[in-house]
Amino acid sequence: MADLTQMTTIDTQTEPRGELTxxxxxxxxxTNQAGxxxxxxxxxxxxxAGAICAIExxxxxxxxVAVKGMTFIAPVKVGDVLCIYAWxxxxxxxxxxxxxEGWTKNRENPTRTKVSDAHFIYVALDDDGKKRVIT
Known part of the structure; x- marks a missing residue:
C-alpha cells in the first residue's frame, strides 16, 4: 500500500495567478451530503470564468471542449467567497x-486559501456554431 504522506504535496502558493474573473x-x-x-x-x-477569459x-x-487537470485542493464552505482567477x-x-485557480475567503479569516486549479480548453465558434480561426 502506498504511503499517502509521501504522495501529498503542500501548496505554498500565497497569491492567486491570473486576473480575478x-x-x-x-x-x-x-452543498453535498457532508455540508x-x-x-x-x-x-x-x-x-x-474560463469562458469569459476566452471570449474576451x-x-x-x-x-x-475539454477540462485538463482539474484538482480540488481544499473544501469550499457555505458563506465563503469563491474567487476564480483566469489567464x-x-x-x-x-x-x-x-x-x-479557485481561492476562497471566509468571514472568520480574511486570508485567501487556494481551493482548486484547472486548465480548460475552449474552441472559437462562428455565428453558425462551426469552428473558426482565432485571429
Whole structure:
C-alpha cells in the first residue's frame, strides 16, 4: 500500500495567478451530503470564468471542449467567497487553453486559501456554431 504522506504535496502558493474573473458566494443549496460545496459547483464557476477569459481574447463565441487537470485542493464552505482567477495559457489555430485557480475567503479569516486549479480548453465558434480561426 502506498504511503499517502509521501504522495501529498503542500501548496505554498500565497497569491492567486491570473486576473480575478468571477466572484461569488456559494449557498446552502450548493452543498453535498457532508455540508461542503459540491465540486461540480466549483467546476461550473471555473468554466464560466474560463469562458469569459476566452471570449474576451477570441472576440466572440466559444465552447468548452475539454477540462485538463482539474484538482480540488481544499473544501469550499457555505458563506465563503469563491474567487476564480483566469489567464491564457496557449492559443492554437481554433482553440484556446485557459488556466484557472479557485481561492476562497471566509468571514472568520480574511486570508485567501487556494481551493482548486484547472486548465480548460475552449474552441472559437462562428455565428453558425462551426469552428473558426482565432485571429
Amino acid at each position: 468571477v466572484r461569488t458566494m456559494p449557498m446552502p443549496a450548493d 461542503d460545496i459540491f465540486g461540480g459547483y466549483v467546476m461550473s464557476q471555473m468554466d464560466i 481574447r477570441v472576440g466572440g463565441r466559444v465552447a468548452t 491564457i495559457e496557449k492559443i492554437g489555430t481554433t482553440s484556446i487553453t485557459i488556466g484557472l
